[in-house]
Amino acid sequence: MKSKIYYFLRIIKIGIKNIFLHKLRSFLTILGIVFGVASVISMLAIGEGASYEAREKIKELGSQNIIIRSVKLQEARITQETRAFVGVYGLVEKDYEMIRTIPTVEFIVPTWEMKEEIRYGDKIVQGRIVCTYPEYKDVMNLGIETGRFFTKIDMELFKPFAVIGYSIKKSLFPVEDPIGKTITVRSYNFKVIGVTKEKGLMTETTGFTAEDVNFDIYIPFTTGRSYFGEFEITSKQGPIIRWERNWVKYHRFIVRVKDMDKILTTSAIIEDILKTNHKKDDYEILVPLQLLMQAEHTKKIFNIVLGSIAAISLIVGGIGIMNIMLATVTERTREIGIRRAVGAKRKDIINQFLIETVILSSTGGLIGIFLGVLIPKLVTKFAGMTTIITWWSIALSFTISVGVGITFGIYPARKAAYLDPIQALRYE
Amino acid sequence: MKMGNDILIEMKSVKKIYDLGNVKVFALKNVNLKVKKGEHISIMGPSGSGKTTLLNIIGCLDKPTEGEYYLDGIDVKNLNDDELSEIRNKKIGFVFQNYNLIPQLNVIENISLPLIYRGLDEEEIIEKAKYYANLVGLGDRMYHRPTELSGGQQQRVAIARALVNEPLIILGDEPTGNLDTKTGKEIMEIFKKLNEMGRTVIIITHDSKVAEYGQRIVKILDGEIIDEK
Numbered sequence: 001m002k003s004k005i006y007y008f009l010r011i012i013k014i015g016i017k018n019i020f021l022h023k024l025r026s027f028l029t030i031l032g033i034v035f036g037v038a039s040v041i042s043m044l045a046i047g048e049g050a051s052y053e054a055r056e057k058i059k060e061l062g063s064q065n066i067i068i069r070s071v072k073l074q075e076a077r078i079t080q081e082t083r084a085f086v087g088v089y090g091l092v093e094k095d096y097e098m099i100r101t102i103p104t105v106e107f108i109v110p111t112w113e114m115k116e117e118i119r120y121g122d123k124i125v126q127g128r129i130v131c132t133y134p135e136y137k138d139v140m141n142l143g144i145e146t147g148r149f150f151t152k153i154d155m156e157l158f159k160p161f162a163v164i165g166y167s168i169k170k171s172l173f174p175v176e177d178p179i180g181k182t183i184t185v186r187s188y189n190f191k192v193i194g195v196t197k198e199k200g201l202m203t204e205t206t207g208f209t210a211e212d213v214n215f216d217i218y219i220p221f222t223t224g225r226s227y228f229g230e231f232e233i234t235s236k237q238g239p240i241i242r243w244e245r246n247w248v249k250y251h252r253f254i255v256r257v258k259d260m261d262k263i264l265t266t267s268a269i270i271e272d273i274l275k276t277n278h279k280k281d282d283y284e285i286l287v288p289l290q291l292l293m294q295a296e297h298t299k300k301i302f303n304i305v306l307g308s309i310a311a312i313s314l315i316v317g318g319i320g321i322m323n324i325m326l327a328t329v330t331e332r333t334r335e336i337g338i339r340r341a342v343g344a345k346r347k348d349i350i351n352q353f354l355i356e357t358v359i360l361s362s363t364g365g366l367i368g369i370f371l372g373v374l375i376p377k378l379v380t381k382f383a384g385m386t387t388i389i390t391w392w393s394i395a396l397s398f399t400i401s402v403g404v405g406i407t408f409g410i411y412p413a414r415k416a417a418y419l420d421p422i423q424a425l426r427y428e
Numbered sequence: 429m430k431m432g433n434d435i436l437i438e439m440k441s442v443k444k445i446y447d448l449g450n451v452k453v454f455a456l457k458n459v460n461l462k463v464k465k466g467e468h469i470s471i472m473g474p475s476g477s478g479k480t481t482l483l484n485i486i487g488c489l490d491k492p493t494e495g496e497y498y499l500d501g502i503d504v505k506n507l508n509d510d511e512l513s514e515i516r517n518k519k520i521g522f523v524f525q526n527y528n529l530i531p532q533l534n535v536i537e538n539i540s541l542p543l544i545y546r547g548l549d550e551e552e553i554i555e556k557a558k559y560y561a562n563l564v565g566l567g568d569r570m571y572h573r574p575t576e577l578s579g580g581q582q583q584r585v586a587i588a589r590a591l592v593n594e595p596l597i598i599l600g601d602e603p604t605g606n607l608d609t610k611t612g613k614e615i616m617e618i619f620k621k622l623n624e625m626g627r628t629v630i631i632i633t634h635d636s637k638v639a640e641y642g643q644r645i646v647k648i649l650d651g652e653i654i655d656e657k
Binding site for chain 2: 002003004006007009010014017018021334335337338339340341342343344345346347348421422425
């Protein structure tokens with residue numbers, strides 16, 4: 001056993017010696033493997049980072065949720081030119097009642113929203129007022145930084161309470177403690193009772209438009225309704241500022257489904273309900289789970305494309321190594337003859353050349369891993385993209401580079417082993 | 429199948445035929461040869477006479493096409509490649525005309541080559557290789573490369589390599605062919621000494637002066653032994 005170890009150590013030592021004998025040639029030989037491995041690891045890291053970001057965003061929407069949004073139609077805006085017109089769009093009471101009674105629906109949280117200036121003292125910040133139910137905190141996975149979210153009782157009592165987003169807090173209360181302070185929206189005063197934790201931005205990767213929830217402020221639905229009513233008033237920029245008025249009952253429903261398996265069927269039922277209730281397409285259904293599945297699918301395709309590119313570059317690298325090893329065998333024909341004459345078996349010759357090839361390819365693999373780890377770090381630093389280097393991608397590409405060595409080393413090694421020792425000895 | 433204790437090599441009507449497609453070349457026609465343990469034999473013949481083929485067969489690098497060959501009682505004809513390799517490793521020590529050292533390896537590494545394939549431990553390998561390097565008078569050149577040595581010194585390395593596994597037979601294929609007369613003599617003195625120490629030595633040569641070191645000279649011509657004395 002001990003002698004076997006020495007036997008292999010000696011072969012490895014000789015292999016390294018031979019590789020260093022032709023430094024430039026060996027280096028050029030392994031370049032294919034180096035770039036192959038480096039590209040596999042770094043591209044996987046970038047891909048993994050992107051899909052991680054996408055999945056996180058989707059998860060933030062809640063994979064057990066179905067989100068229904070009111071959509072203002074293009075058509076409504078055109079009719080707005082007639083000034084006095086009041087637009088009507090979006091989700092209505094009937095939708096709410098019907099969706100609520102679907103057996104697979106655990107509960108439904110409605111919202112009514114508006115963009116408005118929020119003031120504290122002489123500070124003003126533009127935010128989104130979200131009038132909603134206390135369950136909103138749970139379905140949207142809102143964390144509480146300080147204070148609390150409003151409760152059912154607060155809602156029943158029409159309390160003028162507000163929970164403000166992280167960015168609102170930073171703008172209005174850079175140093176002060178916001179809890180208990182009074183902020184003003186239009187002419188109404190609200191008492192700040194809580195601040196939500198900072199949340200990541202939803203980017204285009206999720207298929208949504210960017211929405212910074214850190215600029216949200218949450219108030220009880222009942223309070224909002226009694227203060228602001230059901231009219232959405234927005235200003236329209238142009239040569240003359242125009243005011244647009246739309247009657248919107250609800251802006252969003254967040255539907256929590258009891259069972260994950262029932263999400264797709266539930267969303268189909270909801271779609272049917274909305275189709276019968278609405279003549280126009282003034283709503284939009286988002287199923288985060290479906291988006292998640294799409295993201296996974298995209299990732300799978302990405303991985304297949306990547307895998308093919310990597311496979312091709314590694315095969316090319318392997319052929320390069322085989323080419324050089326064949327040349328090496330011819331160069332060292334005499335040596336092979338000598339070794340055979342003093343008692344080397346074919347197996348010994350195969351071991352020697354195979355190990356040498358594997359040393360070459362795995363050295364290429366190691367350099368490739370080094371580059372493959374470095375490149376994503378640089379991408380993160382200079383392009384600001386999230387990259388995730390997975391251990392399995394390193395393990396996989398190293399295994400592959402060893403595998404390439406074995407695969408493409410077998411033929412040259414066998415060629416060496418099956419040389420006729422007599423002729424090999426006389427080779428000049 | 430032992431052929432008696434003191435007979436090391438026994439060849440009975442050995443033939444070697446190379447089939448070159450439509451032409452058959454009879455390298456050895458009918459060779460009968462017996463070598464006892466401890467003998468020093470010279471095989472003489474002009475080039476093309478078949479003496480190298482004979483040496484290859486004796487050294488188990490090649491197998492006879494026809495006839496029987498027993499080495500130390502072993503029927504060589506029925507051995508496979510691995511078994512032949514093992515015999516070459518343990519029972520034969522080759523010394524070639526052009527030394528056949530591996531240029532990348534130093535003296536010690538060259539000498540220890542047969543020991544590696546025998547699967548010995550590192551310490552034992554180094555110890556033995558050093559011992560034989562000293563024996564052939566290269567104790568102060570152990571870490572030199574072959575290219576840094578003279579022809580005579582290289583041939584000493586080759587002899588040490590041939591000896592390191594304590595083989596039954598030392599086979600020399602024109603071992604003095606590339607050396608000047610004086611160095612050639614020194615090398616032949618080493619073979620003589622080895623023979624006196626009890627090793628069987630078989631030398632192929634076309635130089636009659638070298639052949640005279642042998643107790644017996646076997647002359648070969650056109651693939652046949654024509655004279656033995």
